Amino acid sequence: MNNYNKRSKLLKSLQEEYERIRNLPDMNKEQVSSWLSSVLTFSSKLSEAIAPFSFYSPETGEKAERIRLEFNFFYLSLQSLLKRTRRLLDAGKARLKDLNNILDSLDYLVSLAIQYLQAVENDQEVAEKATWAEIEKARVAPVGFGEVSETG
Numbered sequence: 001m002n003n004y005n006k007r008s009k010l011l012k013s014l015q016e017e018y019e020r021i022r023n024l025p026d027m028n029k030e031q032v033s034s035w036l037s038s039v040l041t042f043s044s045k046l047s048e049a050i051a052p053f054s055f056y057s058p059e060t061g062e063k064a065e066r067i068r069l070e071f072n073f074f075y076l077s078l079q080s081l082l083k084r085t086r087r088l089l090d091a092g093k094a095r096l097k098d099l100n101n102i103l104d105s106l107d108y109l110v111s112l113a114i115q116y117l118q119a120v121e122n123d124q125e126v127a128e129k130a131t132w133a134e135i136e137k138a139r140v141a142p143v144g145f146g147e148v149s150e151t152g
Contacts, residue, residue: 064119071112
């Protein structure tokens with residue numbers, strides 16, 4: 001639970017930074033460059049909050065893992081968008097539409113991070129109710145075809 005609380009606090013601490021990033025800069029090179037750096041830093045911190053937890057229960061863990069994988073896909077997409085916009089900015093061709101696309105991606109990442117922590121919170125409640133014997137049983141149970149083992 002401590003790990004969850006730490007990530008939840010990290011996500012809440014990012015809220016002020018997120019609201020600042022939501023205000024698009026003027027379209028001059030220095031301000032846009034600074035804004036792009038802020039988005040990059042913010043998205044990296046957001047990624048820390050959504051790193052995988054070590055234990056998922058079968059009831060809720062699958063949902064959390066699907067959200068995390070979707071987050072990773074859109075996180076990589078945002079990184080590509082940031083690089084592309086940086087190149088356009090350096091060439092003097094960045095447009096307001098490019099910044100809005102970045103904001104759209106960022107909004108979606110934030111919503112996925114919140115969904116993930118909610119799913120993990122539900123998972124934590126289930127995990128806390130499980131006995132250690134049930135947890136050990138789940139970890140050493142044989143893996144069926146098409147399933148992924150937590151321990152590798």
